[in-house]
Amino acid sequence: xxKRQFDRRKKMMADVLANPAYRPMRLRxxxxxLDVPRTKRKELYRVMDALVEEGRAQLHANGTYTRAEVSxxxxxxxxxxxxxxxxxIGEGEEDIFIPEDQTNRAMDQDKVQVKVHxxxxxxxxxxxxxKILEHGRREVVGIYQKNGQYGFVLPDNPRLCRDLFIPGGHxxxxxxxxxxxxxxxxxxxxxxxPEGRIQEIxxxxxxxxxxxxxxxxxxxxxxxxxxxxxxxxxxxxxxxIPGDFYGRRDIRHWTMITMDGEDAxxxxxxxxxxxxxxxxxxxxHIADVSNYVQAGSALDREAxxxxxxxxxxxxxxxxxxxxxxxxxxxxxxxEDRLALSCLMDVDREGRVVSHEIVETVICSNxxxxxxxxxxxxDDSDSAVCEKYQEFAEIFRKMDELSALLxxxxxxxxxxxxxxxxxxxxxxxxxxxxxxxxxxxxxAMELIEDFMILANxxxxxxxxxxxxxxxxxTHGEPDPEKVEKLLAFVHSQGIPAQKAxxxxxxxxxxxxxxxxxxxxxxxLVSRLALRSMQQARxxxxxxxxxxxxxxxxxxxxxxxxxxxxxxxxxxxxxKLRGRMNAEKKAFYTGILEExxxxxxxxxxxxxxxxxxxxKLKKAQYMQEHLGEEFEGIISxxxxxxxxxxxxxxxxxxxxxxxxxxxxxxxDEEKMLLTGEKTGKTYTLGQAVKIRVMAVDxxxxxxxxxxxxxxx
Numbered sequence: 001x002x003k004r005q006f007d008r009r010k011k012m013m014a015d016v017l018a019n020p021a022y023r024p025m026r027l028r029x030x031x032x033x034l035d036v037p038r039t040k041r042k043e044l045y046r047v048m049d050a051l052v053e054e055g056r057a058q059l060h061a062n063g064t065y066t067r068a069e070v071s072x073x074x075x076x077x078x079x080x081x082x083x084x085x086x087x088x089i090g091e092g093e094e095d096i097f098i099p100e101d102q103t104n105r106a107m108d109q110d111k112v113q114v115k116v117h118x119x120x121x122x123x124x125x126x127x128x129x130x131k132i133l134e135h136g137r138r139e140v141v142g143i144y145q146k147n148g149q150y151g152f153v154l155p156d157n158p159r160l161c162r163d164l165f166i167p168g169g170h171x172x173x174x175x176x177x178x179x180x181x182x183x184x185x186x187x188x189x190x191x192x193x194p195e196g197r198i199q200e201i202x203x204x205x206x207x208x209x210x211x212x213x214x215x216x217x218x219x220x221x222x223x224x225x226x227x228x229x230x231x232x233x234x235x236x237x238x239x240x241i242p243g244d245f246y247g248r249r250d251i252r253h254w255t256m257i258t259m260d261g262e263d264a265x266x267x268x269x270x271x272x273x274x275x276x277x278x279x280x281x282x283x284x285h286i287a288d289v290s291n292y293v294q295a296g297s298a299l300d301r302e303a304x305x306x307x308x309x310x311x312x313x314x315x316x317x318x319x320x321x322x323x324x325x326x327x328x329x330x331x332x333x334x335e336d337r338l339a340l341s342c343l344m345d346v347d348r349e350g351r352v353v354s355h356e357i358v359e360t361v362i363c364s365n366x367x368x369x370x371x372x373x374x375x376x377x378d379d380s381d382s383a384v385c386e387k388y389q390e391f392a393e394i395f396r397k398m399d400e401l402s403a404l405l406x407x408x409x410x411x412x413x414x415x416x417x418x419x420x421x422x423x424x425x426x427x428x429x430x431x432x433x434x435x436x437x438x439x440x441x442x443a444m445e446l447i448e449d450f451m452i453l454a455n456x457x458x459x460x461x462x463x464x465x466x467x468x469x470x471x472x473t474h475g476e477p478d479p480e481k482v483e484k485l486l487a488f489v490h491s492q493g494i495p496a497q498k499a500x501x502x503x504x505x506x507x508x509x510x511x512x513x514x515x516x517x518x519x520x521x522x523l524v525s526r527l528a529l530r531s532m533q534q535a536r537x538x539x540x541x542x543x544x545x546x547x548x549x550x551x552x553x554x555x556x557x558x559x560x561x562x563x564x565x566x567x568x569x570x571x572x573x574k575l576r577g578r579m580n581a582e583k584k585a586f587y588t589g590i591l592e593e594x595x596x597x598x599x600x601x602x603x604x605x606x607x608x609x610x611x612x613x614k615l616k617k618a619q620y621m622q623e624h625l626g627e628e629f630e631g632i633i634s635x636x637x638x639x640x641x642x643x644x645x646x647x648x649x650x651x652x653x654x655x656x657x658x659x660x661x662x663x664x665x666d667e668e669k670m671l672l673t674g675e676k677t678g679k680t681y682t683l684g685q686a687v688k689i690r691v692m693a694v695d696x697x698x699x700x701x702x703x704x705x706x707x708x709x710x
Contacts, residue, residue, distance in 0.1 A: 006046075017067040024060065053133060072130070082100070084100045085098045098114070104132070110135050111133045113130050139183055139220065143179060143205050144174040153180060163193070178203070180201050232299050254362070258364050258368065259446070267331045280397070285331070286341070288329075288568065303565060305597075306319045314426055319559070319562065340555075350407065372384055376388060398450075432616045435616075435617055437646075470563045472553050474545045477533065492518070496514065505547075523683060532546065555567050555568075622694040625691050627690070629688070631645040658679075670682060
């Protein structure tokens with residue numbers, strides 16, 4: 001039974017139990033009531049067992065089922081280093097606070113059943129964990145400490161509050177101070193802590209790159225490829241053969257360019273552009289990875305398990321082995337490659353008036369970097385302009401088309417969040433030597449505009465033809481967060497409103513336009529982003545709020561994203577006339593799980609990237625203890641204020657470090673006010689701070705206010 005169908009049946013049975021007219025019944029009576037045939041009763045058993053497991057139903061000694069007597073829900077426990085935690089019960093639902101003495105020894109990421117207490121007015125929901133349904137962690141990454149014949153693993157993850165006991169004979173020869181991965185063999189009890197055995201010795205704590213590797217291992221991100229996957233990749237040819245051309249359009253004579261960052265090795269998109277008769281003929285050509293990664297193969301299963309490539313400050317953890325991602329699948333300059341091409345005719349208003357998706361053979365004429373293209377567009381470097389003069393007119397026309405597409409998206413309400421990203425530079429030992437704002441340019445925007453157009457065009461075709469597909473969707477913002485955003489924007493004297501109960505993309509875009517050049521531009525952009533839901537992969541085409549797009553998918557990066565790879569297979573089955581009823585049923589059966597897994601692995605990659613960035617920023621600020629910097633208040637809470645420096649580094653000024661005063665927190669206005677002094681701290685306020693402390697374990701930076709500005 002598919003998950004979505006199973007969840008619908010659980011909801012239906014929960015509604016039956018909750019009906020006031022319902023009386024306690026055995027399963028046989030329930031089956032008769034609902035007219036469930038004998039052949040389907042096993043499915044009913046499964047549904048009722050799941051409801052009992054989740055605490056939504058109760059099975060009595062006489063075999064009858066009733067609605068649970070206490071309000072219980074299930075979710076994932078998110079532990080806090082101080083011992084308490086929260087239970088995430090699903091998207092759009094408020095999480096449940098779990099006090100330290102109510103966790104019932106649950107570990108971070110455990111799936112748990114929670115008894116929800118009555119909610120006090122104005123307070124968040126609280127609960128008690130009454131049952132651990134499933135342990136979320138199987139391994140612990142940390143430092144091994146030896147104690148005679150036995151030892152302990154001190155977890156790197158501060159959310160894991162208990163050390164892992166390693167009995168004698170289970171250390172695999174680890175020495176004191178080694179960084180290790182340990183398998184949990186027992187989760188412990190009231191009287192006994194968790195136990196485990198060493199599975200892998202990563203190396204000595206403090207070795208170059210060990211800090212990042214520990215984070216990667218802690219999030220269970222696969223680093224090494226299984227031997228079977230490597231063997232399969234090694235069997236792939238390095239060059240095309242005549243048979244590869246069969247059924248494909250040969251467009252190797254087209255002028256085609258790849259445009260990426262200086263360090264990029266996995267080049268999965270190339271663009272071409274010609275013009276005439278009032279139309280731009282834009283080609284977006286994407287590496288045909290599906291030709292080399294067959295569905296259901298070891299390569300495919302590993303790609304699905306990974307879901308995405310992970311880009312960290314000192315390494316890339318690829319979704320596919322380098323033999324493919326940097327080799328035959330990469331659209332390297334001067335080399336024949338297989339591609340899926342989306343060929344679009346775009347008019348002078350930025351509308352796609354016709355398009356075609358076709359299997360092709362291409363050859364990139366030139367591998368360009370964003371920096372080089374920007375210099376050509378600016379005519380700022382005569383040597384670069386002369387070197388690439390044969391492509392200069394194409395780049396100018398691409399820039400012209402990009403401006404049209406961007407203007408058209410803005411007219412419909414597409415939101416462009418323009419806030420600084422971090423660029424962290426490491427030395428050869430992995431030590432951060434600089435943290436700067438990552439500079440975007442028009443060349444990067446140009447490629448982004450072309451990729452968005454191709455993604456929309458592909459998604460629209462398959463949605464309108466009702467072919468099973470994977471879409472990239474983005475829901476409407478959380479109404480409460482939107483109200484807080486509007487309240488803050490109004491407090492800054494910026495006119496902002498929404499015409500209806502729910503805000504539109506155009507209205508958020510208007511807010512961002514109003515704050516352009518404002519001192520709090522980056523801050524308001526970040527608050528607006530935080531009001532949004534997370535984008536995810538779904539099998540329903542429900543649109544993309546942030547892009548104000550009715551149709552959207554990810555088609556353009558199959559080397560580094562699994563949904564794109566899966567989409568390519570669907571496209572090729574359609575192009576080759578294989579999209580019959582049987583094939584549609586096959587895709588219907590697998591795509592929901594592929595979309596869910598891809599969303600999960602994407603979140604995991606984002607969390608790892610964020611944790612590594614936090615660590616490197618903390619390491620950088622450790623070298624600047626006692627120094628003073630200017631920044632702006634980026635967050636106001638009941639426990640203090642967060643200050644962001646111009647280079648994107650953020651630290652906390654704990655409320656105890658403000659003044660010898662008692663501060664009241666106004667959540668609606670995001671304001672801290674001193675009772676005696678009347679001094680206030682609010683979002684966007686300029687302050688001077690001193691770096692007081694750095695905690696590399698928690699990855700936290702502590703500031704102290706020196707004085708406010710203005």
